[in-house]
Amino acid sequence: MLASRSGRARRDLVGTLVGMPSLTLSGPRRPALAQMLEYAFRPETQVQRNIVRYGHAHWMKGLLGPILATASPEHAKRVFAADPDTFETFAAVSLKGVFGPRAVIVTHGPEHKRQRKLLTPPLHGPRLRAFGEQMREVAVEHVSRLRTGQRFLAHELTTEFTLDVILRTVFGVSASSELRAILLGMLEGFSPLAVFMPQIQRPWFPPWRRFLAARAAFEAALDRLIAERRRTKDDARSDVLSLLLAVRYDDGSAMDDDEIHQQLLTMLIAGHETTAITLAWVLDYALRRPAVLARLEGEARSASDAEAMAKLPFTGAVIDETMRIAPIVTDVPRVTRMPFEIEPGFVLEKGTPIIVLIEGIHRDPTIYPDPSTFRPERFLEKKFSPTEFLPFGGGHRRCLGAAFSEHEGRIFLATLLSRVELETVSPTPSKRVRRNVTMGPDDGVPLRVKRVLV
Numbered sequence: 067m068l069a070s071r072s073g074r075a076r077r078d079l080v081g082t083l084v085g086m087p088s089l090t091l092s093g094p095r096r097p098a099l100a101q102m103l104e105y106a107f108r109p110e111t112q113v114q115r116n117i118v119r120y121g122h123a124h125w126m127k128g129l130l131g132p133i134l135a136t137a138s139p140e141h142a143k144r145v146f147a148a149d150p151d152t153f154e155t156f157a158a159v160s161l162k163g164v165f166g167p168r169a170v171i172v173t174h175g176p177e178h179k180r181q182r183k184l185l186t187p188p189l190h191g192p193r194l195r196a197f198g199e200q201m202r203e204v205a206v207e208h209v210s211r212l213r214t215g216q217r218f219l220a221h222e223l224t225t226e227f228t229l230d231v232i233l234r235t236v237f238g239v240s241a242s243s244e245l246r247a248i249l250l251g252m253l254e255g256f257s258p259l260a261v262f263m264p265q266i267q268r269p270w271f272p273p274w275r276r277f278l279a280a281r282a283a284f285e286a287a288l289d290r291l292i293a294e295r296r297r298t299k300d301d302a303r304s305d306v307l308s309l310l311l312a313v314r315y316d317d318g319s320a321m322d323d324d325e326i327h328q329q330l331l332t333m334l335i336a337g338h339e340t341t342a343i344t345l346a347w348v349l350d351y352a353l354r355r356p357a358v359l360a361r362l363e364g365e366a367r368s369a370s371d372a373e374a375m376a377k378l379p380f381t382g383a384v385i386d387e388t389m390r391i392a393p394i395v396t397d398v399p400r401v402t403r404m405p406f407e408i409e410p411g412f413v414l415e416k417g418t419p420i421i422v423l424i425e426g427i428h429r430d431p432t433i434y435p436d437p438s439t440f441r442p443e444r445f446l447e448k449k450f451s452p453t454e455f456l457p458f459g460g461g462h463r464r465c466l467g468a469a470f471s472e473h474e475g476r477i478f479l480a481t482l483l484s485r486v487e488l489e490t491v492s493p494t495p496s497k498r499v500r501r502n503v504t505m506g507p508d509d510g511v512p513l514r515v516k517r518v519l520v
């Protein structure tokens with residue numbers, strides 16, 4: 067799939083291409099602010115319209131200049147397969163202010179590679195399987211509080227659940243720990259605007275001042291926890307914090323406390339709301355489709371332990387179909403550090419922002435026939451490639467918590483649906499709105515407990 071040959075070629079935007087052969091790219095003419103606002107709040111509409119008018123690859127006008135937006139799996143493949151040194155972090159300045167300069171979500175090049183080598187094992191393989199039982203226990207704690215007839219918001223339940231899972235598995239503390247209140251304070255005080263606009267990361271902006279105070283409280287609490295872990299030294303501990311205290315870089319050095327703060331803060335912010343929203347969406351989609359719900363419930367009731375729950379195929383397919391149709395993150399952003407050939411003979415110059423449109427690829431009818439229909443079976447019938455199904459991004463920056471989140475999601479749903487029967491309260495499906503960097507349900511997905519089974 068190539069960039070559009072049709073549409074009106076834009077001289078000013080096309081000018082940022084180097085050595086461009088016969089291909090031209092065009093894009094909407096509307097002012098940058100209008101385009102960015104629409105992309106932030108109505109991405110589906112805008113992405114589909116731009117693809118129809120300007121082709122799978124087109125230029126959007128960003129506030130700081132043109133952005134190459136592409137919904138081509140071939141382009142995604144080249145971006146994901148490129149040498150990591152090809153790109154720098156998108157919006158690094160803003161991310162640095164929030165997470166710190168050494169957070170894995172901020173760094174690039176050799177430092178990023180070195181960090182991922184240490185951060186990957188605690189969230190994968192045997193370590194992840196060991197978290198399964200803890201995830202199930204946390205799910206049981208939350209689900210067993212539900213009562214017949216009770217109304218609640220799915221998003222509130224899933225948020226409480228994912229927060230407590232992170233507390234247990236990443237920080238190694240219980241829900242009654244002082245850290246919980248501190249984390250909640252920090253998450254509540256966090257202004258999503260600050261991720262997009264480094265200009266407001268200033269003491270005169272009250273939400274930013276509050277965030278800094280909350281982050282300082284988080285760091286102090288984490289320091290106390292680290293000191294206690296060092297004092298008590300228990301090799302049996304499997305939480306991510308204990309593992310990070312024990313691991314060593316290739317040169318034999320340990321991860322220092324300051325870096326541990328930044329990596330754990332990243333896991334908390336990147337890993338908490340994302341999974342919570344996905345699970346709330348799953349419930350909204352599944353509870354409106356009796357056949358899907360019946361099959362989910364049947365599977366849930368067939369699994370007796372966390373390991374079996376984490377392997378449930380249809381439950382996994384429902385989560386995947388939910389992330390396809392309502393991706394939590396709309397695109398995978400990169401910025402070129404050097405000229406980059408996005409397709410043969412088509413070179414982007416250094417400093418060009420690229421966004422791979424998850425939104426666009428997930429709705430491509432040549433990949434997903436009848437893309438607006440929620441049909442989980444498609445994920446059982448076919449294995450989609452990493453550039454066709456990319457809710458977790460891809461390449462050297464692919465989400466570090468993807469496997470963790472999939473594991474956690476299946477265990478939560480199986481625990482919930484084997485213990486209670488639920489129904490939706492609202493006659494219409496939730497609307498997709500921007501909550502943060504993420505896209506979530508506007509009303510939190512109101513539900514009612516029809517019957518408690520266990």
Ligand code: HEM
Pocket residue numbers: 170171172182189332333334336337338340341344394395397398399457458459460461462463464465466467468470471
């Ligand atoms: C449904 C849940 C989740 C979704 C949809 C999601 C999505 C994403 C996406 C799209 C990226 C950017 C990838 C790229 O640039 O190629 C990302 C990065 C990241 N995610 Fe997730 N995520 C989820 C859950 C989690 C969890 C549970 C954790 C941790 C426990 C986590 C930790 C991270 C980290 C550390 C990064 C930065 C990776 C890097 O820059 O090298 N995420 N995530």
